[in-house]
């Protein structure tokens with residue numbers, strides 16, 4: 001057992017032992033390391049001002065991810081390489097191609113957001129060969145893959161997008177300095193991987209980073225009052241916004257076995273508890289293609305780089321985007337308490353608002369999504385105020401299985417945002433079963449879905465809006481042209497008909 005963590009910041013190796021469990025990476029960088037280039041804006045993962053770059057060894061290579069330092073905890077860095085904006089300048093002071101392009105394209109006015117933007121853009125430059133993309137890097141890709149998690153209040157985004165394109169040109173001429181050091185980073189990180197369980201103790205509490213699922217199960221069985229933390233994109237906010245103290249944290253992502261993601265011989269998709277949305281995305285998109293647009297809109301690149309699929313389930317939120325999608329797909333949840341394991345349908349996990357079917361000391365090992373029947377008809381629609389980086393007001397995930405004669409023989413209509421838990425619209429499902437996909441069937445299902453739920457009014461949407469949208473999303477499912485459109489917005493015609501009829 002190791003009693004300290006070790007990681008690189010720039011070229012300096014840090015060993016830390018006396019570490020409060022809830023110390024955020026942002027506070028550590030700014031207050032203890034004097035790295036004030038990383039800014040604090042919202043302190044809740046929304047603005048991107050605190051974006052830093054974390055490199056981890058994955059299958060023999062270093063994978064770089066932009067993350068929000070304000071909701072990362074310092075112990076999460078064990079075994080990693082951190083780069084902040086201070087690390088970008090070359091040995092003789094030259095700017096990184098992204099920085100040079102930001103200067104040349106006037107991508108900064110007050111400058112507060114700039115280090116965060118630069119780090120997000122550098123993250124993209126480490127992940128793809130920018131030089132090879134010179135002249136073809138389009139705006140949509142730049143926004144989706146680099147900028148959606150960063151806010152700027154004064155420059156405007158056009159010069160920043162232009163700077164990203166120009167950075168590709170600079171990389172084509174001079175190379176990308178972080179990619180150029182890949183072998184050096186691999187070697188240094190390789191020396192940090194010893195496969196040991198880590199236990200950190202300080203007067204403020206302790207953190208356990210188990211090296212195996214058995215070690216995790218034993219630690220949690222011994223102290224069921226401990227808080228499990230995977231990506232920390234929910235738990236981070238308990239610390240920064242609710243000022244909660246967490247005397248014992250048990251980490252999920254230190255367990256290599258829980259990083260497993262695979263398509264099994266029977267076609268089922270297994271996602272271990274430590275797998276992030278970024279890692280799961282290619283598998284999920286190929287397994288559930290209709291969910292691609294909604295999944296891509298979970299948080300931002302920085303959030304998806306840290307957030308796990310199973311944390312999205314474990315938090316029990318009624319407005320999490322993953323759970324309704326996985327319920328519609330018939331997913332099963334794998335739970336473990338000490339040596340005992342059980343498997344339940346995902347929908348049975350959510351009992352009531354804030355209450356899940358999970359016992360003290362029990363945790364999620366993974367989620368399994370079965371293969372989808374050929375001929376299934378899917379629709380997944382996320383409705384939120386902003387396209388990116390916004391929690392859903394309503395999310396509808398629908399799966400129909402059609403018989404050969406065109407009748408609906410199976411219907412699963414799962415919603416988020418309509419009740420205290422993600423759940424199915426059972427009356428609307430009953431209205432569909434055995435029917436053909438006609439306007440009359442649609443009207444019956446729309447009437448039934450209004451009886452299924454009594455949603456709340458809150459800052460995201462009124463109860464009337466939620467009920468109306470829930471019914472309108474069924475119209476999208478029935479409209480073969482609209483079914484795969486990317487936006488979750490209902491059509492104006494449906495809106496007017498339902499509002500007046």
Ligand SMILES: Cc1cc2nc3c(=O)[nH]c(=O)nc-3n(C[C@H](O)[C@H](O)[C@H](O)COP(=O)(O)OP(=O)(O)OC[C@H]3O[C@@H](n4cnc5c(N)ncnc54)[C@H](O)[C@@H]3O)c2cc1C
Pocket residue numbers: 044045046071227228229230231232233234235236252273297298299300303306307308309310311312313314315319320321322362363364365389390391392
């Ligand atoms: C800026 C921002 C934007 C966001 N946008 C979205 C969005 O668009 N859609 C959306 O759905 N969510 C969104 N979220 C919420 C969050 O990112 C997701 O819920 C995420 O998937 C949580 O995963 P995590 O690994 O970070 O969980 P953590 O914060 O580590 O944990 C969340 C909860 O799950 C528990 N937990 C974690 N792992 C396990 C386990 N293996 N077994 C049992 N319990 C466990 C923890 O104890 C905790 O209660 C957003 C969050 C932020 C900060």
Ligand code: FES
Pocket residue numbers: 039040041042043044045046047048049050051068069070071
């Ligand atoms: S300070 Fe806004 S995302 Fe971290």
Ligand code: FES
Pocket residue numbers: 107108109110111112113114151152153154155
């Ligand atoms: S330059 Fe001022 S907030 Fe972006």
